[in-house]
Amino acid sequence: MEKRYRIFEPGRVEMDLLAEVAGKFRLGPDSPVSMLPYGQLPDGTLKIGAETRRLYFHFAVDGDCFVPGTELVKSSEEWKEAPVTRIISFGKCNVSCPYCKRDCQFLGDDGLPIIAQPVLLAEVVALCEGAVGRGEIVRFSGGDPVTFPTVTLAISEYLYRRYGVKTSIAHNGSGPAWARKMAPYLGSAAIDLKGVPEKIGGIMGIEAVRGELFYKNSLETQGALSRAGVLTDVRTPVFGDTSVDEMRRLAQDIYRVNDLRYTFWTWRQYKPVQGCDWSAPTRDGVIEMMKMVSRDIPALWLGIRAKWDKGGMIYVKAGEVRQKTADTLAVDMRDFGSGNLIEVAV
Ligand code: SF4
Numbered sequence: 001m002e003k004r005y006r007i008f009e010p011g012r013v014e015m016d017l018l019a020e021v022a023g024k025f026r027l028g029p030d031s032p033v034s035m036l037p038y039g040q041l042p043d044g045t046l047k048i049g050a051e052t053r054r055l056y057f058h059f060a061v062d063g064d065c066f067v068p069g070t071e072l073v074k075s076s077e078e079w080k081e082a083p084v085t086r087i088i089s090f091g092k093c094n095v096s097c098p099y100c101k102r103d104c105q106f107l108g109d110d111g112l113p114i115i116a117q118p119v120l121l122a123e124v125v126a127l128c129e130g131a132v133g134r135g136e137i138v139r140f141s142g143g144d145p146v147t148f149p150t151v152t153l154a155i156s157e158y159l160y161r162r163y164g165v166k167t168s169i170a171h172n173g174s175g176p177a178w179a180r181k182m183a184p185y186l187g188s189a190a191i192d193l194k195g196v197p198e199k200i201g202g203i204m205g206i207e208a209v210r211g212e213l214f215y216k217n218s219l220e221t222q223g224a225l226s227r228a229g230v231l232t233d234v235r236t237p238v239f240g241d242t243s244v245d246e247m248r249r250l251a252q253d254i255y256r257v258n259d260l261r262y263t264f265w266t267w268r269q270y271k272p273v274q275g276c277d278w279s280a281p282t283r284d285g286v287i288e289m290m291k292m293v294s295r296d297i298p299a300l301w302l303g304i305r306a307k308w309d310k311g312g313m314i315y316v317k318a319g320e321v322r323q324k325t326a327d328t329l330a331v332d333m334r335d336f337g338s339g340n341l342i343e344v345a346v
Helices: 014-025 054-062 076-081 122-134 148-162 174-187 196-203 208-225 242-258 283-296 326-327
Strands: 004-006 032-035 046-048 052-053 082-091 105-107 117-120 139-142 167-171 187-194 231-238 263-269 301-305 312-315
Touching: 004 117, 004 263, 014 122, 014 148, 046 082, 046 117, 054 263, 076 208, 082 122, 117 122, 122 139, 122 148, 122 263, 139 148, 148 167, 148 174, 167 174, 174 187, 174 231, 187 208, 196 208, 196 231, 208 231, 208 242, 231 242, 242 263, 242 283, 283 301, 283 312
Parallel strands: 004 046, 082 139, 139 167, 167 187, 187 231, 231 263, 263 301
Antiparallel strands: 032 117, 052 082, 301 312
């Protein structure tokens, strides 16, 4: 039967190495992996692995850790120096955030369901080979990569042994044990901390008591990674009813568990999604809150995605915006990726 999907610009797989590494995890090159497509060709063929994002926090990194600075972006062109990640998007998740999916279907930027496709492990590795060949960072995303713990470990070990490169994860924070195993292979990680303990269950579409557990898991996960020297981007959605006191509580916990030299905190301004009755905050209100919270913990970098449909980020540190936004207004940042949560006018 003809395949319904096409792998984005694959590279050549070293099959002996893949078989050896996959075998350690009771996998084989033909093991099926559920993947989310990203767009489709005119004939309807689904594209697997066609998505990239930039590592926005790159401008707060000096050497191998985050350091104080007064101005992060000196010219429009510098935005294009942020590293490119190739998104390996798994088709399963262990929670059900209402703004992401309904009825077990993920929703794309256009609000339409995205149907997961079974893809062979060797094809996923070929996708990663192509990415590494272009100098991109392989980033396991979702869905959530914690639902494919052995696949992500096998691919990461394969790439590390073959090229000495490290991978990245975008993870909801629920899997500290898996994250610890991944840590030696990771250069960076985005870890969700989606709200204070009493609200996080509702935000993630799970029972309140399970939400409280996931809150603790996220702190454990991000702490383990940042303390292992993995650049860790903690991500928190901000809704219309999110208070500065709630964000202060999160800030205290982030401060308590993490090595701040390796920790960045991204605030994600919620954009209304059909079917969810949560309200959205104002841009100015969120930035004022960021400044207030940032004053409490001056050593922690904060950022908020700006012009989400075109990319970019506003940085806050020690209570001040640390970026000249005027330059970013003129930038065409279409290659910075897209998303379905945030739209901030700068
Ligand atoms: S954790 Fe991420 S992938 Fe999973 S349901 Fe929530 S938003 Fe979607």
